[in-house]
Amino acid sequence: MxxxxxxxxxxxxxxxxxxxxxxxxxxxxxxxxxxxxxxxxxxxxxxxxxxxxxxxxxxxxxxxxxxxxxxxxxxxxxxxxxxxxxxxxxxxxxxxxxxxxxxxxxxxxxxxxxxxxxxxxxPYGKQGMFVKLIGEYKNPYMEDPKNRLNWIPDDVKIADKADIVYFGGCTAELKQTKLAFATARVLNKLGIEFAMLGEDEVCCCSALVRTGQYEIEDIARKAARQNVDGMVAKGAKTVVYACAGCFRASLVDWPRLLGEELPFKVMHITEFLEGLIKEGKLQWEKPFDNLTVTYHDPCHLGRHVGVFEPPRSVINAIPGLNLKEMDRIKAHQRCCGAGGGVKAGLPDLALKIAETRVQDALAKSPDILSSACPFCKRNLSDGRDSVGAKELVVEDIIVLTAEALGIRLDDCVEG
Ligand code: SF4
Ligand code: SF4
CATH class of the missing domain: 1.10.1060.10 (Alpha-helical ferredoxin)
Known part of the structure; x- marks a missing residue:
């Protein structure tokens, strides 16, 4: 037989x-x-x-x-x-x-x-925790969903309903809150009314999709449904993201999980800002002091969905920043090492790749290594520390934008 x-x-x-x-x-x-x-x-x-x-x-x-x-x-x-x-x-x-x-x-x-x-x-090692954590807490950090609102400072105005919805993402709302501070304050400063999902927001589930766990208990599809319906209820015509992983998940994974087109436009914050810069809507109040910056394309923003120019347009518009490109950029950029569940499952491998990418940057002697994703920022910061390049600042473009607009961020304490 x-x-x-x-x-x-x-x-x-x-x-x-x-x-x-x-x-x-x-x-x-x-x-x-x-x-x-x-x-x-x-x-x-x-x-x-x-x-x-x-x-x-x-x-x-x-x-x-x-x-x-x-x-x-x-x-x-x-x-x-x-x-x-x-x-x-x-x-x-x-x-x-x-x-x-x-x-x-x-x-x-x-x-x-x-x-x-x-x-x-x-899956591999700790990646197996994603299902339980996202299923139970709606985020991978074991935080009460109510804590998604904790970062919001008194001065930030978030509308109950608006044409623009900012999808913060678990990492910016619960860990690297400087990213959420900067994004919200930049939007406020530019007079852009926006809403957020607050405690009803659910993880984008990029980690579940990338690690092959998206069908378990239907968690990823249900999360996409809740997020999309929540955004529609908030009045979303455009949803902006400052996390490359969330952005890629929304643009590519959610329509596939749901079997339907999204009923709103999705934009990475650098695409959104690029449009405003072209319209002359940004008034720079605090130019940088002639600093050299290099830019690392996040895989999920660049190769995965083809957003290469908007981050560069934003950097080039910020006075006092001089963009000096690494040898490997855009479609041929070298990965930071954090994606695909590698940071969670194989952290030593993630760090080694980050060290190599930091060396790519150091070859151009920049003051700042910038990116447009909290995962890239975290892993490149780890790589920077590991190679002992303490003088190199690793920062997100939206934070650099906020600083040049004269927005204070010193009251942000990250979790
Ligand atoms: S070996 Fe060549 S054809 Fe095969 S997957 Fe690699 S690049 Fe593609
Ligand atoms: S890590 Fe290697 S195998 Fe995986 S997507 Fe990148 S190039 Fe391909």
């Missing part, structure tokens, strides 16, 4: 099944992969190797020989080893960018992860 296949094909699309066969083994992705490089080039972490191994598993389970004589079993240890390798990836999309066959590798990795989660192998 024929046995059962060791793996399933259930969550792979027809295109993805063809992509598994499309790899021509050129190795271009291997040359560019930041985790493969930072981990000392173990064969298992090479993107090409992961595709070839999964393809082999598919053949053993569903190929011609499997159909004639029954599937060939894949040893459990081999699948466990594969699981470790497929989670050693920041989902940075560098491999997808350079792939000669235009294989959407990131979505392949996410499908493999989801498959392994359903099989009982994934």
């Amino acid at each position: 024929k046995g059962e296949p060791s793996i399933t094909v259930n969550n792979f699309t027809a295109v993805q099944l063809m992509e598994l066969d499309a790899c021509v083994r050129c190795g271009e992705c291997v040359e560019w992969c930041p985790t493969y490089d930072a981990a000392g080039k173990p064969a298992g972490l090479a993107p090409r190797d992961k595709i070839l191994r999964w393809s082999k598993y598919m053949n053993k389970s569903y190929g011609l020989r499997a159909r004639l004589f029954g599937p060939k079993a894949i040893p459990e240890e081999e699948i466990e080893e594969f699981k470790n390798d497929v989670y050693g990836c920041t989902t940075c999309a560098m491999c997808a960018t350079v792939c000669e066959m235009a294989i959407n590798t990131v979505e392949l990795w996410e499908s493999m992860r989801s498959n392994l989660v359903k099989r009982g192998n994934g």
Whole structure:
């Protein structure tokens, strides 16, 4: 009697099944992969190797020989080893960018992860906590949802309903509150009326999607539903984000989870500011003192959704800041190391990648290393500390914008 296949094909699309066969083994992705490089080039972490191994598993389970004589079993240890390798990836999309066959590798990795989660192998280490934390607390930091409002200083005006809704995100509202301070005060200063979801906001669930856990208990879809419905109830015509991860989740993951287009426009705060700058609406009150700044493109903002120019436009508009680009930027930027659950699951690997990215920055001798995502900021700050570059300021563009507009942020105490 024929046995059962060791793996399933259930969550792979027809295109993805063809992509598994499309790899021509050129190795271009291997040359560019930041985790493969930072981990000392173990064969298992090479993107090409992961595709070839999964393809082999598919053949053993569903190929011609499997159909004639029954599937060939894949040893459990081999699948466990594969699981470790497929989670050693920041989902940075560098491999997808350079792939000669235009294989959407990131979505392949996410499908493999989801498959392994359903099989009982994934996720990796502490990433398994995301489901319980987001399911129970609606954020990954084990904070009471009411605490989402704690950061709001007395002077910040948040409307009950408005055309613009600011989606703060768990990290800015509960940890790196300077980002929320700066965003809210910049919007206030520019006379932009905005609303927020407050304690009804739910995690964007980027971490669940990236680690293949988005189908568990339907948490990610329910979260997207609550956030979208909440924004509509607030009157949203445009929703702005200062976190690249939340922005990517809203733009790409929520419509997919919900099976519908979003009923409002979504913009990263740098896109929103770029428009206002072009209209001449920003009056700079405190120019910087001729500082050199370099900019790190967050993977989720740049390669994932193509927002490359607006952050640069904002930096270039701020008086006293001189943008000096790193050698690897935009589509070929080097990942900071925090994404794809790597910061939670493999923190040492995340730090090593961050150190390399900080070295990329230091090669240009900047005063400030800027980014447009709290995760990049945190991991690059860790990398900066680890390489001992204490003089290098790591800061978000919206904070630099606030400072140049003369907005005080010294009353912000981060959690
Ligand atoms: S997405 Fe990035 S980290 Fe993951 S395999 Fe591709 S290049 Fe490597
Ligand atoms: S770049 Fe694309 S085609 Fe080349 S080895 Fe990597 S996945 Fe295969």
